[in-house]
Amino acid sequence: MNKSIHLTIDGKPVEAKHGQTIMQAADAAGIYIPRLCSHPDLRPIGSCRVCTVIVDGRPQAACVKPAMDGMVIENDTPELLQHRRNIIDMMFVEGNHFCMFCEKSGNCELQAMAYRFGITAPQYPFQFPEKAVDASHPDIMLDHNRCIMCARCVRASQELDGKNVFQAIGRGFHRKIGVDGEKALADTDMAVGDRSADVCPVGCIIKKRIGFRTAIGRRLYDRQPIGSDIEANATP
Amino acid sequence: MSKSKSVVTEICNRYGNTRVRLMDIVRDVQQELGHVPREAFDLIAKGAHTHRVEVESVISFYAFLSERKKGDVVIRLCDDIIDRYQGGEAVAEALTRALGIGFNETTSDGRVTLEKTPSIGMSDQAPAMMVNDVMVTRLTPELIPGLVAKLRQTNDPQSLVESYGDGNNAHALIRSMVCNNIRESGAVILADYKRERGLRKALTETPADVIADVKASGLRGRGGAGFLTGLKWELTRESPGAEKFVLCNADEGEPGTFKDRVLLTERADLMIEGMTIAGYATGAETGIIYLRGEYAYLRPYLEDVLNRRRAGKLLGNGILGNAEFHFDVRIQMGAGAYICGEETSLISSCEGTRGDPSDRTPFPVAKGYLVSPTAVNNVETYCCAARIMDQGAGWFAAIGTQRSTGTKLLSVCGDCARPGIYEVPFGTTLREVLRRAGAENTAAVQVGGPSGQMVGPAQFDQGISYEELATGGSMMVFSNDRDILEIVEAFMEFFVKESCGYCVPCRVGNVLLKSRIERIRQGDGAPADLAYLKKLGESVKRMSRCGLGQTSPNPILTSLKNFQPVYNALVREDKTGLQKSFHIMRAVEEASVIAGRRSEVFHA
Structure with missing residues (x-):
């Protein structure tokens, strides 16, 4: 059991530990596999599919698939990059994402991913769905226009906060994040110090009264592309 | 309150x-x-x-659950393309007229709600509707006023059933007008058989030998995916876990299929016998039948069969005198969600959650229901397993082709003279199936339902098998009079409605695919749209999380491949160089309303 696992990613040999997912093994080796729903502190669920890699010929989400000895993995191929780009485009057109006046701009993982993929405008027609804004909570705002259904908040509330503030409701294109209260977020036991308030990759969960404290242009992904922290682990 | x-x-x-x-x-x-x-x-x-x-x-996940108050009676008219082509649209109109309401509305006295629903498993007697749990089939617009008047008078859906169907449909616990429409019986499933002989033989063997027999028979999953049943049982047996489970997938939701309806009606004992054998082989003591919400009318009968088997020592503790073997079965009702036919969704639903699928690693054989090793098999698969134990692996393996052994139940519906159930040996050609069903002037057959493939005459000489034309049973026949793209659009509409929305490519991609088909049908398509459909469809297939998204672009991708001229006739390059799909008048319409006047430029 303690024998280490050897696999290759785009031909590069990678060593993994038992119990690691493909993504964890790749991260440690300095190979960045793009991802949106995955978060290091949360149980992976494979919902955004951006981290899809080809494992021995079959598509698999790298965030959930355990690394196994002898796996031959493709990550950085023109075919996969195109599929991933298509998925990112889909997220932009299924919601209402207006980066120019979003507080999350510069810290937004979806926006940063678009920059990394060189997306200037989505190739699909905007759907312009009608979505609600829930500003009922004294300290937190929920803007469903920007939600990408990654369910990080659902998991963080359950796994890190010991609560159950969020859960998916509805299905298909009408699926959305519901809250554990009569009407709105204010009716739940959500507190601004909860980890679920911190993990949103986009501008859906926003804390009130601290907007624009860091000027746009000086934010995380204004300084470096998403994934570059992981790529810094790479051995030459 | x-x-x-x-x-x-x-x-x-x-x-x-x-x-x-x-x-x-x-x-x-x-x-x-x-x-x-x-x-x-x-x-x-x-x-x-x-x-x-x-x-x-x-509640928000399942179509049959609602937080909104509905009428005492809910009429759900089947909105499948098969029903539409058999006159369903005229029936829909007759219903709205007779009730004085539109779809998704309730009569002002609060008594009747009118809705549409996808395939309800009655494609061989379409158009059909559910009135609460009661099936009313072979509808015509002329029948509707009488049916509605009767319902108003009695307030009892059962009063709409004037005569019963054949076989067990007339059973005191079913009392349904549904007909079996068994057109051809084969050697395995619909043949006469000696009850419990398979189970008795199995109990004389070790569980390992039972698994070896099922493996030797070559039996593969009849739901469509075709995984080797014996191997699945072996993996379930060998996976560590204090408790194991045997699940029966009776969530027959693929549009156009209805063979499990007939098996649940006429071969319930054989199916449960197969489940019991699976329980013995895998070491499970609990079985669950996941019954689709649409088949609720069969539930009292099935509960009775289970009770009878308990009384006869065929279920419960110490089955057939075997002191070591305990096995019992419960029924889990579904509530209107196609996705629950996917095995991990089915498990989620059995666990009382929304039917979101889960990632398969771990597979259910290792961690399934309640995180325990679980074998999920189709109704027909269990029937086959019981017959294999009775008649022997060699007998079964000699039927069909080398890689697809045994027989297959086909649900043939649509444009043919004899829609119904055909049990044929694997390898039977599609042309032969069409001939027996009395299909003439056939333009296309949707093999395996919307998630399968649309084939044309060039493929009719291929055989029904896992290696050529794979199907879980659904065979929808379309004649030359039908519009291929109308069918494709109807299938995409189905997937848009039934996607659980968990992963991005399926949630969004299907909406985009459907709207591009609409554009082409409206005559606004350009040749570039065909490449767009192919690329987008490929992304949805490759990147989706479960079988729904991995197959939902099939109606488009297979019709593009087999019926390219149909598309070509609709998309033309505009000589003016303008984009046909862009309508300036439509684009400024909303702005005109807001401004309260018409555009001076574009209305000039």
Whole structure:
């Protein structure tokens, strides 16, 4: 059991530990596999599919698939990059994402991913769905226009906060994040110090009264592309 | 509210106040109150030891559950393309006229709600509708006024059934007008057989030998995916776990299929015999039949069969005198969700949550129902397994082709003279199936339902098998009079409605695919749209998380491949260089309304 696992990613040999997912093994080796729903502190669920890699010929989400000895993995191929780009485009057109006046701009993982993929405008027609804004909570705002259904908040509330503030409701294109209260977020036991308030990759969960404290242009992904922290682990 | 309060509390108690039975709890509340009111969410959450939002999550997922008050009677007209082509649209119009309401509306006296629903498993007697749990088939617009008047008079859906169908459809616990339409019986499933002989033989062998027999027979899953049944049982047996489970997938939701309906009606004992053999082979003591909500009319009968088997020592403790072997079965009702036919969704639903699928690693054979090793098989697969134990692996393997052994039940429907059930050996050509069903001037056959493939005459000489034309049973026949793209659009509409929305490519991609088909049908398509469909469809197939998204672009991709001229005739390069899909008048319409005047430029 303690024998280490050897696999290759785009031909590069990678060593993994038992119990690691493909993504964890790749991260440690300095190979960045793009991802949106995955978060290091949360149980992976494979919902955004951006981290899809080809494992021995079959598509698999790298965030959930355990690394196994002898796996031959493709990550950085023109075919996969195109599929991933298509998925990112889909997220932009299924919601209402207006980066120019979003507080999350510069810290937004979806926006940063678009920059990394060189997306200037989505190739699909905007759907312009009608979505609600829930500003009922004294300290937190929920803007469903920007939600990408990654369910990080659902998991963080359950796994890190010991609560159950969020859960998916509805299905298909009408699926959305519901809250554990009569009407709105204010009716739940959500507190601004909860980890679920911190993990949103986009501008859906926003804390009130601290907007624009860091000027746009000086934010995380204004300084470096998403994934570059992981790529810094790479051995030459 | 005080009445509903006591009702909810009683129902929660009925299911032991456990989270795992949340599906049953909300189904019963719906049944008692006609809906699951928001005011009851907290009470249900408390009674089932969960959170309010989890209750809402479940109710909002299933089509047959609703927080809105509905009529005492809910009419659900099947809106499948097969039903539409057999006159369903005229029936829909007759219903709205007779009731004086539109779809998704309730009569002002609160008695009747009118809805549409995808395939209800009656494609061989379409158009059909569900009136609460009662199936009313072979509808015509002329019949509707009489049916509605009767319903108004009696308030009892059962009063709409004037004569019973053949076989067990007339059984005192079914009393349905549904007909079996068994056109051809084969050697395995619909042949006469000696009851319990397979089970008795199995119990004389070791579980390992039973598995070896099923493996040797070459039996593969009849739901369509074709995984080797013996191997699945072996993996379930060998996976570590204190408890194991055997699940029967009776969530026959693929449009156009209805063969499990017939098996549940006429071969329920054989199916449960097969499940019991699977329990013995895998070491499971609990089985669950996941019955689709549409087949609720069969539930009292199936419960009776289970009770009879318990009384006859065929279920329960010490089966057939074998002191070591205990096995019992419960029925889990679905509530209108196609996705629950996917095995991991089915497991989620059995566990009382929304039917979101899960990632397969771990596979259910290792971690399935309640994180325990679980074998999920189709109704037909269990029937085959019981017959294999009776007649021997060699007998079974000699039927069919080398890689697809045995027979297959086909549900043939659409444009043919003899729609119904055909049990044929694997390898039978599609042309032969069409001939027997009396299909003439056939332009296309949808093999395996919307998630399968649309084939044309060039493929008619291929055989029905896992290696050529794979199908879970659905065979939809379309004649030359039908519009291929209308069919494709109807299938995409189905997938858009049935996608669970968990992963991005399926949730969004299907909406985009469908709207591009609409554009082409409207005559606004350009040649570039065909490349767009191919690329987008490929992304949805490759990147989606479960079988639904991995197959939902098939109607488009297979029709593009086999019926390219149909598309070519509709898309033309515009000589002016303008984009045909862009209509300036439509684009400025909303702005004109806001401005309160018409555009001076574009209305000039």
